[in-house]
Each structure stands twice: as C-alpha cells, then as structure tokens.
Amino acid sequence: MPELSPAEWTAVELSLRIALVATAWALPFGIAIGWLLARGKFWGKTVLDGLVHLPLVLPPVVTGYLLLMWFGRKGPVGAFLYDHFGLVFAFRWTGAALASAVMGFPLLVRPIRLALEAIDRRLEDAAATLGANPALVFFTVTLPLALPGIVAGVLLCFARALGEFGATITFVSNIPGETQTISAAIYTFLQIPDGDAAAGRLVVVAIVLSLAALIAAEWLGRRASARFHGE
Amino acid sequence: MIVLSVAVEKQLGAFALAAQFHIAGGVTALFGPSGAGKTSLVNMIAGLLKPDRGSIMLDDTTLFDAAKAIDVPPHRRRIGYVFQEGRLFPHMSVGQNLDYGRCMSRRARDPSEFERIASLLGITHLLQRRPRMLSGGERQRVAIGRALLMQPRLLLLDEPLASLDAGHKGEILPYLVRMRDEAAIPMVYVSHIAAEVRQIATTVVRLDEGRVRAAGGLELLAEAG
Numbered sequence: 001m002p003e004l005s006p007a008e009w010t011a012v013e014l015s016l017r018i019a020l021v022a023t024a025w026a027l028p029f030g031i032a033i034g035w036l037l038a039r040g041k042f043w044g045k046t047v048l049d050g051l052v053h054l055p056l057v058l059p060p061v062v063t064g065y066l067l068l069m070w071f072g073r074k075g076p077v078g079a080f081l082y083d084h085f086g087l088v089f090a091f092r093w094t095g096a097a098l099a100s101a102v103m104g105f106p107l108l109v110r111p112i113r114l115a116l117e118a119i120d121r122r123l124e125d126a127a128a129t130l131g132a133n134p135a136l137v138f139f140t141v142t143l144p145l146a147l148p149g150i151v152a153g154v155l156l157c158f159a160r161a162l163g164e165f166g167a168t169i170t171f172v173s174n175i176p177g178e179t180q181t182i183s184a185a186i187y188t189f190l191q192i193p194d195g196d197a198a199a200g201r202l203v204v205v206a207i208v209l210s211l212a213a214l215i216a217a218e219w220l221g222r223r224a225s226a227r228f229h230g231e
Numbered sequence: 232m233i234v235l236s237v238a239v240e241k242q243l244g245a246f247a248l249a250a251q252f253h254i255a256g257g258v259t260a261l262f263g264p265s266g267a268g269k270t271s272l273v274n275m276i277a278g279l280l281k282p283d284r285g286s287i288m289l290d291d292t293t294l295f296d297a298a299k300a301i302d303v304p305p306h307r308r309r310i311g312y313v314f315q316e317g318r319l320f321p322h323m324s325v326g327q328n329l330d331y332g333r334c335m336s337r338r339a340r341d342p343s344e345f346e347r348i349a350s351l352l353g354i355t356h357l358l359q360r361r362p363r364m365l366s367g368g369e370r371q372r373v374a375i376g377r378a379l380l381m382q383p384r385l386l387l388l389d390e391p392l393a394s395l396d397a398g399h400k401g402e403i404l405p406y407l408v409r410m411r412d413e414a415a416i417p418m419v420y421v422s423h424i425a426a427e428v429r430q431i432a433t434t435v436v437r438l439d440e441g442r443v444r445a446a447g448g449l450e451l452l453a454e455a456g
Contacts, residue, residue, distance in 0.1 A: 125279050126318040128305040130381050131335040137306075140331075144322045 010177050011185035019161035022100035026108055034112030056106040064170025095172035096179045100161035108157035115149020148224040155217035182206050234417045239285035248441040257433035258411050258418045268441040269421045273387045277312050278305035311383030315390045317374040319362035325373050326358035332381025352376045368399035386418045407431050425452045
C-alpha cells in the first residue's frame, strides 16, 4: 500500500479518535435508554423510542443542522455547556464526536434493548433470593447476559461513527486537523485536481477499518455467546 | 416452636388465594394438585410476589405485614429458594453459581463449608463446568447447593424434581433426605406427588383451590389417595 501523507494520517487518526470518543460517551446512555425501552412502563415511551430512532431516518444534514441550532455557541444547550463547563462543540472535533454519537445512537440502543428483552427475568429473581440487591442483580446478572447485544451495539455504533459525513460536515464543517475525518478528507480530495490518488488511499484505509470492525464484531460476538452456551 | 407463620390473601386474576398456616422445624410439605396456589404461596414467602393482605413472620422477624406496610425485599430475607427449573446462571461456572450467595452478602470464604456441601450433593467434580453441560439431575443438585451455601434461615423447594425423569428423581431424593437429616434448616417442600412427600416430609399442609384444607402429619397423604 502506498504511503499516506501526514495530512492523510491526521484524518485517519482524527476519525479513529472521534469514533472512539463518540462510542465511549454514547455507551452508558445507550445502556440506560435500552434498559428504559426494554423494561420501563411510562407515559411517552413511544415518543422516546421515536426520538432515539430519528437520526436513522432523518436526512443527516437535518440532524447536523439541528445540532448546530442546539449545540452551537449561541444555541440553548451549547451556551449552557460553554458557560458552565467551558465545553465547545461548534467547529471542534468534540462536535464531530457528538454528531457521530447521535448518528450511531439508534444502532447502539437497538441490539442492547433486544438483548435485555431476551433475558430470562426469573434469573434475576433467583439472584435476589440469593441476597443480591437490585444494583448487584443488574451488574452480575442482567448486564453480563446482555453482553452479546452490547458488543454488537458498540461495534455498529463505532462503524457508523467512523463513516459519519452529513451531520458532521453540517455541524462542524470540514477543517483539516480539527474536524476533517476520513470521509470529509475523501470528499475534499475529490474536489481538487490531482486529488484522486490521495482519495484512493483513504478509500483503502476506510475499507480496511470497516472490515476490521466487522471481523472484531463477529469474533467478540462468538466469544460472548460461547460463554453462555457451553465452553 | 413456630418458625414460619403465614396468613395471606391474594387475588390472581379469577383465582383467589387465602391461606393460613404455621410451620415448625423439619420439612413441611405444601401438598396439593396443580393450580392449588402452591408456587404463588412460596413466591410470597420469598418476597417475589406481594400479597394483597395479611402477614408473614419468620422466627421473630416480620417479613411482610400489609397493615403495617412492612415488605422486606427478597435480597434481605435470607430465604433459600430452589426453583423447579434450577435457574442456574448460564454465564457462570458451577463453582461461581455455588459461591454467588456468599459473594452477594460479602461473607468471608469458608472452604470447609463449601467442600462439605459440594460433597454432600456429589458435585465436587462439576465445579469448573458451565450449567449447559450438566444433566438435569446435576443441575438441580447444584441449585440445591447454591441455596444451602447462602446459609438460609429457611429453604423453599418448589417441585425440585418436577423437571426430571423417573431415574433422575431417584438420584436426587436421597440427597434431599440427607440434607434434612444433616442440615438443621427448616424446609418448605412443594409437591403434588404423595410418594415424594412421604419420603422427605415430616409435616404436611394440604392445599386446594387456594385454601388450606388440612395441616398435620403424613397421614394426610393417605386421605388424598
């Protein structure tokens, strides 16, 4: 494979960092929302379910625009986070991570929810009679049994975050070294004369990373289910 | 001395459960046909099902009292429960399953107690295995061991032999009898099979259609035929 230029390496490194941070931050929320949707009985559950899935069906540009309105420096949430925590999203890599997390969230929540729904609740009762309080039941029985679903969700979310383009470029633009991910870099190279070779190299990187994520998902999924279905 | 005293009412759809009984030590059989409300009753004792009215006392503690709004959650009742289907944790080895109760109550490890109960039930050679790899009889012995090792104040056994074929039933019963004779834990044994109850129980509470019909010695089994 031909050598990547420093600028291309920056895009690769940035993409990985954004995807990792996005997935890591989304995971606890994904487990919480997945749990609420699987177990909760409350008014507005359908609305919550719809909201979670919205980024999947909305045009990514619309999601990016909504993020800009809400999380921009003058947006209601963005202004609050800047004033209280000094957090800035607009035109920063952190914003790209937020956009990726939002776009990957439905893919993260769904397998977790399905895994939680499939758990035999009677095992949780058994754990309670053995002296486990509800928090311990959750961490020693519920969560480990949902692990295959969590692994699947994490990898789907990561892969989605790695490839995110529309919402990211709308929300945080396409700034080399700050918000220019692999996808955005490929797009940029295709706009300039003689950019084909650089674009081609990044395409190869994107394919390799996606394949690696798929293989990891398969391997981890098998390992997790092997733990329950005998050695 | 009365160990457990139950007086509860519960409406379950069209089925009305209203039962009152006391048990002393030894093994008390909750005996009656399917649908008599036996499992609902032990679930209430364990804290997994909430009665509408009444009270449940174990030794000198109140586990449930509707009038006083007392309802001790299952994890604080220290009542061992052997379920019909075992309910071993599939993601843990047999050894981890057995140790679960001790871990959750943060008691110190007691290898001699662990060894004693594992060998009483003949499961010492299974400790590394996953529940999936066990026969039905082995699984049920592990479930019994898991409940015993949490050092329960009372042990509930809900038709522990129901999921086993005739051969495996014969495999478990002697262990249960040994347990009765060696461990001084009062037990409630749910069953609808008179022959089974005759081998293990010391007293009988006969249940039918959600009501206690009679309570007394093994002679009650004869009347039931």
